[in-house]
Amino acid sequence: MKSSFNCLEDLLANNYPVIACESPLQERHRLLTRIAAYCQNTGNKAYIWNLNESSIKELAVGVKENLILREFNDYKPTVKQNKEDYFQVLNFWKGYSEIGILIVENIFPWIKENNNQSADFLIVSSWIKSSLINLKHSNQDSGKTTILLGHHAEITSEMAAIIPLWTQELPDTQEIIDNLINSKILPSTYTDQDWLEIAYSSAGLYISDIISCFKDIEKTHPTGNSSEIAKLLLSRKIQLLNRLYDIEFLPPPKVQLGGLELMQESFKKFKRLLTPRAKQYNLRVPKGIMLVGPPGTGKSHSAKACSQNMGIPLIMVDWGNFRSFGNQAEVKLKRLLRLVDRLNQVILYFDDFDKGFAGDDDLAKRLAGQLLTWMQERTSDVLVIASVNRMEWLPPELTRAGRFDYLFKVDLPNNGERHTIFKLHAARFDKRFRNSNDPWSEDEWRRILKATNRCVGSEIQTIVERAAFSIFCTMTAEDTYTSSELPPLELTIEALLEERRQINPLAIREADRVESMRNKADQQALPSSLRDESKFAVGNINIFS
Missing domain, CATH: 3.40.50 (Rossmann fold)
Known part of the structure; x- marks a missing residue:
């Protein structure tokens, strides 16, 4: 080539x-x-x-x-x-x-x-x-x-x-290797596998940027082996890409997601489409996935879970920010799409996708057309994920079949999912919840789940964090420090319920708008969650107790 x-x-x-x-x-x-x-x-x-x-x-x-x-x-x-x-x-x-x-x-x-x-x-x-x-x-x-x-x-x-x-396109791996060998800034003793590891770590950068990164690395790690050099290069590449493209580049993160089993199962299947065997059958990753639902239900977190399940990096972009670039918006998008094409196996996540079309102006339409053309013609294994609150703001051509292959409804969590989300966040502060342990009784959980009906994942996280902070303030004197073993921080039902009383969930505060979002999603999107079969499901509650 x-x-x-x-x-x-x-x-x-x-x-x-x-x-x-x-x-x-x-x-x-x-x-x-x-x-x-x-x-x-x-x-x-x-x-x-x-x-x-x-x-x-x-x-x-x-x-x-x-x-x-x-x-x-x-x-x-x-x-x-x-x-x-x-x-x-x-x-x-x-x-x-x-x-x-x-x-x-x-x-x-x-x-x-x-x-x-x-x-x-x-x-x-x-x-x-x-x-x-x-x-x-x-x-x-x-x-x-x-x-x-x-x-x-x-x-x-x-x-x-x-x-x-x-x-001038971004260099491919072979071009990177050839230029690095000619520049003689790395040891000539590197094996083919060493060069390939270095090239993969620097993919997405121009040769000048790669050489500049190596010179900086050489000052602090003059004798590093190829694996260490590759890790340092990847770290510098991430910083540079974030600055050059106004993005957030994340290696596959380690996250836990409460519920949304159907969507997570699809993510795991998509990983198989990256394999050589799938290519032999002319199969490829979907053109795009749209996550539809009210704010705070975990759409951004779902994109991170997809990155984790597929084992490929995640690039997070605020689609609405493109409008702020004015006449340079199309140039910025063009450069970004070139970047992800060169990176190849990566997830491109557009947050608040619908907000970029709220004005219904020519710029929004041109950006949408540019993105759709690229999605239709691309040959790279880039998976596009877009989060949407209001589907009615999107141009019709974006939601028709053949554009975004999968639409998932990310809804308010059911009782079983809220139970899982509570435990995930509680384990960050209270050791009793770690290793799948559960210190509370079923009746205690029912009190919490009933009180947090219509709360989304981000609100549950806030409740747990504020309760942990409140308990910390009561158990620890102000401005004290000790090197001895800290007493355990134990969350209480009362602390969680108190914090719940102090917030007004969006799904209650803006009930009409939230229900409109959910209904729109119901009409076009697939469910992300299984039917609640947990012991906390509404149908499993004994109303005579």
Whole structure:
């Protein structure tokens, strides 16, 4: 499989007069070095121009494969009287007699679709577009190529038809291994398995970022083995991805989920679709899963449970935040989808998916269309999960069959599920609940479950945490510290009931809205939970006792 750079070199070899190139800023130095090396190998020259320099520099590669910038005196810009004079380099290159490659940086703001711009801006934009079209026709088969370089290559639709676009993709594992071996920053004694482990840990980063991470690791762990290096690299990668993409990247977490057995069983089956045997039968993971239900019922926690059951990382994204990016929203989504495609086996979780469509504007529709197109055409093993409170806010095309393959209703927990959720949270503070122990009687549990009817998982968590805090304050003097063994913290029925009295559950406070959400989910979604067959089920209560 060709690397991203090889595809660019193919375009250069075919003598395209103008090429649009999209490359991230951190890869700029490597890209310029690669283009300069290509020109030296083919007997051509490479030049670069940008607004900051306002002059042309010649690019070359030294004996140590370092990038060299030399003065170029053939281009002498005239005094700038008009705004378009800043871009007179285009006319110079059209008439220049020598052959080679001229890199023009950061010109895309003037050649993209421009709306609501000033008259002066539109005049300059039209002048630049006309100059590029003239370049395209004048330099055809001349041996001269103009590379338009920027971190986001966006051009008008009419120009896109005549200017090919090259996008620097994230490197695959083999490309990562090849570049790391050539860089000689890791021991040559590594085995093929060592290199593969390193490559998997760094997948999703550009080569420049990977090398930068290795240099940081080398300062603190100069003699680490491959497994230790891979773990440190993964940690740095997670921090970098979170910052670059505004996401929360989580390795498969260890979580406990109370109830929702039907949905969890489906998650375990989905794991089998990642196996080579499933690929032999042309089976693949679902296009998408939608979790529908009132707030606080455990939709985000369910996504983490899916990550745990399938053994693949989880990327959590607030879909509503895309609207805050304005004109950059589609670019942000495009970059994110490229990332998950390269990571391949990963869960992409969109939290509060419906809130991004509350405004019913053009941006929301374009984002939805972009996501749906990707979901339909992707070939990677990315599982998309979206949580939804109000299905009526979603465009109809999102909920029809063939879009999201599975819709699960994540409902208010029944008595048996609330019992399990209480025990899970109580075990964090009270040792008596650990190892499947249960210090309370059935009647005591019935008091709690009756009092917490219509409470969701997040509210139960709050009740337990506040009760533990209250008991801690009564058993421990203020501002005291002791190194001796701490007395056990034991939760009481009375403390839990007191905390319950102090909160007003959402399903009671906003009963009409919550019931509307549940009814909408009932109409289209599959149940997530089995019928309550526990001893605390409503049908098992003796009303005559």
